[in-house]
Amino acid sequence: MEQLLGFAVPGVPYGCAYAVFAVGLVLTYQTTGVFNVGYGAQAYVSAFVFAWLVEDHAWPVWAAFVCAVVIVGPGLGLALDRFLFRRIPSSNTTAKIVTGLSLLVGIPALLPVVFGNQNLVGAPSIVFNPDTVYFHLGADVPVNGIYLSAVLLTVVMLVVLVLLLRTTRLGLEMRAAVESPRLLELEGVNARRVTATAWAVCGLMAGLAGVLLAPTEVTVQAQDYVTLMVAAIAAAAIAALRSMPVAAVVAVLIGVVSLTAQGYLPTSSFWYSAALPAFPFLVLVGALLFVPGLRHLDEAKDPLSSVDPPPPPPAARARRREVDRLVRTGFFVLLFAFVASMLTWMPPTWETVMNQGMAYSVVFLSVTLLTGTAGQLSLAQATLAGIAAFTAGQLAHHLGLDFLLGGALGAVAASLVAGLLAIASLRLRGLGLALMTLAAALLFDVAIFPAQAVSGGTGGITLKPGWLPLNLFAPNGHAYFLVVLLVLVLCTGGVALVQRGTVGRFLTAMRGSELGAAGVGVNLPWQRVLAFTLSGALAGMGGALLAIQQTVIAPGEFNYQLSLAFVVIVVTTGVGTVEGAIQAGIGLVVVQQLMQYAPQRLQGLTFVLFALGALAYAAHPEGIVELEKRRWTERAERVLTRRRRAPATPAVTGRP
Amino acid sequence: MTGADRPILELDEVSAAYGPYRALFGVSFSVGRGTVVALLGPNGAGKSTVARVASGLVPASSGSVRVDGRDVAGEPAWRIARLGLAHVPEGRGVFDSLSVEENLVLSFRRLGGRGQVSASLEQAYERFPLLKERRQDRAGTLSGGQQRLLSLAKVLVAPPKVLLADELSLGLAPGVVDDVYAGLADVRRKGTALVVVEQQVDRALALASSAVVLERGAVVYFGPPSGARAAVEQVVDRRARGRRHPASS
Numbered sequence: 045m046e047q048l049l050g051f052a053v054p055g056v057p058y059g060c061a062y063a064v065f066a067v068g069l070v071l072t073y074q075t076t077g078v079f080n081v082g083y084g085a086q087a088y089v090s091a092f093v094f095a096w097l098v099e100d101h102a103w104p105v106w107a108a109f110v111c112a113v114v115i116v117g118p119g120l121g122l123a124l125d126r127f128l129f130r131r132i133p134s135s136n137t138t139a140k141i142v143t144g145l146s147l148l149v150g151i152p153a154l155l156p157v158v159f160g161n162q163n164l165v166g167a168p169s170i171v172f173n174p175d176t177v178y179f180h181l182g183a184d185v186p187v188n189g190i191y192l193s194a195v196l197l198t199v200v201m202l203v204v205l206v207l208l209l210r211t212t213r214l215g216l217e218m219r220a221a222v223e224s225p226r227l228l229e230l231e232g233v234n235a236r237r238v239t240a241t242a243w244a245v246c247g248l249m250a251g252l253a254g255v256l257l258a259p260t261e262v263t264v265q266a267q268d269y270v271t272l273m274v275a276a277i278a279a280a281a282i283a284a285l286r287s288m289p290v291a292a293v294v295a296v297l298i299g300v301v302s303l304t305a306q307g308y309l310p311t312s313s314f315w316y317s318a319a320l321p322a323f324p325f326l327v328l329v330g331a332l333l334f335v336p337g338l339r340h341l342d343e344a345k346d347p348l349s350s351v352d353p354p355p356p357p358p359a360a361r362a363r364r365r366e367v368d369r370l371v372r373t374g375f376f377v378l379l380f381a382f383v384a385s386m387l388t389w390m391p392p393t394w395e396t397v398m399n400q401g402m403a404y405s406v407v408f409l410s411v412t413l414l415t416g417t418a419g420q421l422s423l424a425q426a427t428l429a430g431i432a433a434f435t436a437g438q439l440a441h442h443l444g445l446d447f448l449l450g451g452a453l454g455a456v457a458a459s460l461v462a463g464l465l466a467i468a469s470l471r472l473r474g475l476g477l478a479l480m481t482l483a484a485a486l487l488f489d490v491a492i493f494p495a496q497a498v499s500g501g502t503g504g505i506t507l508k509p510g511w512l513p514l515n516l517f518a519p520n521g522h523a524y525f526l527v528v529l530l531v532l533v534l535c536t537g538g539v540a541l542v543q544r545g546t547v548g549r550f551l552t553a554m555r556g557s558e559l560g561a562a563g564v565g566v567n568l569p570w571q572r573v574l575a576f577t578l579s580g581a582l583a584g585m586g587g588a589l590l591a592i593q594q595t596v597i598a599p600g601e602f603n604y605q606l607s608l609a610f611v612v613i614v615v616t617t618g619v620g621t622v623e624g625a626i627q628a629g630i631g632l633v634v635v636q637q638l639m640q641y642a643p644q645r646l647q648g649l650t651f652v653l654f655a656l657g658a659l660a661y662a663a664h665p666e667g668i669v670e671l672e673k674r675r676w677t678e679r680a681e682r683v684l685t686r687r688r689r690a691p692a693t694p695a696v697t698g699r700p
Numbered sequence: 701m702t703g704a705d706r707p708i709l710e711l712d713e714v715s716a717a718y719g720p721y722r723a724l725f726g727v728s729f730s731v732g733r734g735t736v737v738a739l740l741g742p743n744g745a746g747k748s749t750v751a752r753v754a755s756g757l758v759p760a761s762s763g764s765v766r767v768d769g770r771d772v773a774g775e776p777a778w779r780i781a782r783l784g785l786a787h788v789p790e791g792r793g794v795f796d797s798l799s800v801e802e803n804l805v806l807s808f809r810r811l812g813g814r815g816q817v818s819a820s821l822e823q824a825y826e827r828f829p830l831l832k833e834r835r836q837d838r839a840g841t842l843s844g845g846q847q848r849l850l851s852l853a854k855v856l857v858a859p860p861k862v863l864l865a866d867e868l869s870l871g872l873a874p875g876v877v878d879d880v881y882a883g884l885a886d887v888r889r890k891g892t893a894l895v896v897v898e899q900q901v902d903r904a905l906a907l908a909s910s911a912v913v914l915e916r917g918a919v920v921y922f923g924p925p926s927g928a929r930a931a932v933e934q935v936v937d938r939r940a941r942g943r944r945h946p947a948s949s
């Protein structure tokens with residue numbers, strides 16, 4: 045008993061940290077309608093600013109606290125509302141998730157760029173002294189300030205927020221604003237202000253959580269940070285994103301159970317090395333599979349959405365025949381010029397860059413198919429790419445199999461995994477599905493890819509020239525280029541055919557309305573599994589090609605952040621068309637290469653671009669390239685029309 | 701003009717559009733204090749759009765809208781609502797995710813403090829016992845007709861200066877429609893001016909003190925209810941003929 049207590053009590057501060065974030069996730073979801081995983085990043089900002097002020101600028105603790113929690117926290121929340129989330133239509137689940145995740149990845153990367161490198165280890169405690177043992181539980185289980193402040197913070201926060209949400213006028217208005225801001229305005233309430241207040245309150249809570257938890261060192265390390273987030277998401281999911289007390293209790297349990305298990309399990313066992321880190325992920329997956337409330341998320345539609353005008357049609361469809369012909373000819377000329385220059389004068393650095401871009405394009409096609417056509421958001425595309433790469437690597441290593449052949453087999457493996465993932469999450473939609481794929485990606489990151497049998501341990505797998513059939517590594521050989529080009533052309537054609545064919549129609553119908561599609565006889569489960577399988581194969585092929593170029597396949601290479609980057613990049617350039625994927629792939633590597641020439645200080649700017657991408661996506665869900673294309677085709681059409689009939693007829697009054 | 705006989709709602713040459721799609725072309729009419737205006741016209745004529753422009757949900761692209769003598773062009777919907785204009789929108793008009801009681805409380809809060817709110821709740825429950833029975837249920841679990849009653853309960857207990865009711869009786873059983881009209885007559889007696897959008901022309905005209913007939917986003921008749929019937933029939937006629945000879949339209 046004494047031993048159990050000794051193992052379990054240290055789990056309490058961890059559990060409380062998870063709880064504070066889980067409650068924050070539920071709070072943001074209930075008051076803003078956004079499942080904002082960026083909440084963790086918001087907390088991190090406040091903690092960072094707090095430590096920075098106290099340590100580097102010798103501010104008194106109370107002043108730093110006021111600045112970090114009362115000013116920076118709500119200020120950041122307001123800024124997120126003003127510049128990001130307000131612009132996203134509430135029905136666009138994909139955009140909301142992607143934006144939240146980009147915050148989670150982008151903000152911690154941006155902070156060192158702005159403030160220089162900091163460590164938070166010395167962050168002072170506000171309430172209790174972390175090193176003082178206040179009393180003992182049982183005979184000799186010490187309880188220090190960390191435990192006390194964690195418990196105190198959690199309980200106070202929970203009580204305050206439950207009261208706010210359930211009994212006050214503001215709480216009621218916040219919940220109403222999530223469902224329909226316009227209906228709320230008809231009641232004489234300024235809905236924008238209510239939503240902004242909600243963001244400010246969430247920001248304040250995030251800041252408080254960050255600063256008070258900083259001394260427990262839970263938020264400091266990047267890896268802890270992910271575990272923290274996943275445990276919090278899992279707890280929030282079990283509470284169906286609805287009940288804050290349930291979320292808090294589950295979160296504390298996750299903390300206590302993991303630390304107790306850690307205490308009892310022998311350190312050398314499989315359970316200790318693989319199952320323990322995977323525990324929060326398994327809880328999350330379990331919640332997604334079995335909590336019925338998660339199947340109906342985001343179902344309340346704004347009754348006044350019929351007030352909005354319909355979205356404009358995509359460029360390709362609004363196009364006139366002459367313009368279409370022009371664009372097509374232009375495309376082939378460009379393609380020819382590109383192939384010719386790659387084979388003749390392109391400097392090797394840039395040839396490599398372009399090759400990589402094309403390999404990325406293949407992976408991005410999987411996003412186009414899955415998200416653009418079928419409307420299913422997957423945050424595991426990099427994981428699928430990794431599965432193929434590691435499969436090919438292991439096959440070559442053990443059986444001496446040709447890497448290209450192995451890559452094809454790897455793509456089959458990736459598509460199988462994707463298919464299984466789809467089957468497991470058949471009952472989920474939108475946010476639930478996104479979380480499921482995220483959980484899968486994180487599970488692979490933490491428990492599967494680092495394993496010796498998969499990736500050969502931390503060193504990764506180094507490709508040997510003998511594994512490749514053609515002389516792909518030769519400095520002046522173009523074999524790799526031709527292989528990638530061939531694969532890209534085939535995949536692009538394949539995806540375009542799928543989009544245009546019957547399957548594409550079914551998938552498009554499914555994206556428009558799952559209920560409607562089911563009503564006209566589309567076999568939804570089958571279509572979804574098919575879409576995932578195909579996109580898994582695409583991601584796998586791209587992954588194998590990327591691996592060839594990188595020559596070392598390291599375990600951390602295909603992590604969830606990369607999946608996320610993939611989605612953000614593709615949706616910003618344009619997720620609706622195959623061109624979008626290619627533009628995204630080439631654009632990504634060109635920007636990366638140009639960044640190499642930029643001064644060292646600006647390296648972090650990649651993440652700023654990332655954030656700008658999310659911002660652009662929030663404003664134009666069809667993608668910036670698609671938007672520009674529509675503008676240009678419209679302009680071209682206007683010119684053509686004017687030339688055809690000299691006196692321009694005034695536009696006929698539009699009637700739908 | 702003195703304050704008392706100044707119209708409570710006035711539209712002057714109002715045009716409006718949904719993005720590139722234009723829906724209203726120079727609509728003008730006015731609603732006197734405590735009077736009832738029936739807003740009639742075929743499907744797609746722009747009745748709902750008129751209501752939306754008046755309540756600020758859709759901005760007017762030109763012309764002016766005055767509520768209680770004040771120009772509200774470009775004002776957000778919540779400000780207009782605070783001037784005493786209530787709009788019960790077409791279709792679902794309640795918060796699905798809130799309970800029945802929370803829906804009512806949200807409306808009654810603007811009347812005053814907690815005492816006022818609970819008194820108003822009492823009143824609403826007295827009039828609609830069904831709502832009392834289901835007050836803890838989410839409004840989304842009510843039937844369409846019950847949701848309309850909930851919308852009606854809000855305005856009956858706290859009558860606004862002017863109420864825009866967009867097809868309040870749509871899809872209700874005949875007996876319930878009688879209830880709804882009795883309710884509307886009630887708020888009118890309390891001094892509320894009404895703009896009633898209706899497909900059931902006779903019902904609306906029976907209550908109305910004047911009528912507006914819309915066709916393709918423009919007013920074709922504004923006058924006493926007695927002449928409205930003929931105007932509506934003409935519009936219907938023109939449509940039928942237009943359909944037979946598409947070229948002539």
Ligand SMILES: Nc1ncnc2c1ncn2[C@@H]1O[C@H](COP(=O)(O)OP(=O)(O)OP(=O)(O)O)[C@@H](O)[C@H]1O
Pocket residue numbers: 350351352353354700718721722723741742743744745746747748749750790
């Ligand atoms: N969200 C929208 N986007 C584009 N056009 C719209 C939108 N809502 C309405 N319209 C168009 O505006 C015009 C007027 O519509 P409105 O809804 O005001 O008609 P209505 O008279 O209320 O019809 P009903 O009797 O069917 O309710 C119609 O031509 C309609 O197609």
Ligand SMILES: [Mg+2]
Pocket residue numbers: 747748749790
């Ligand atoms: Mg209507």
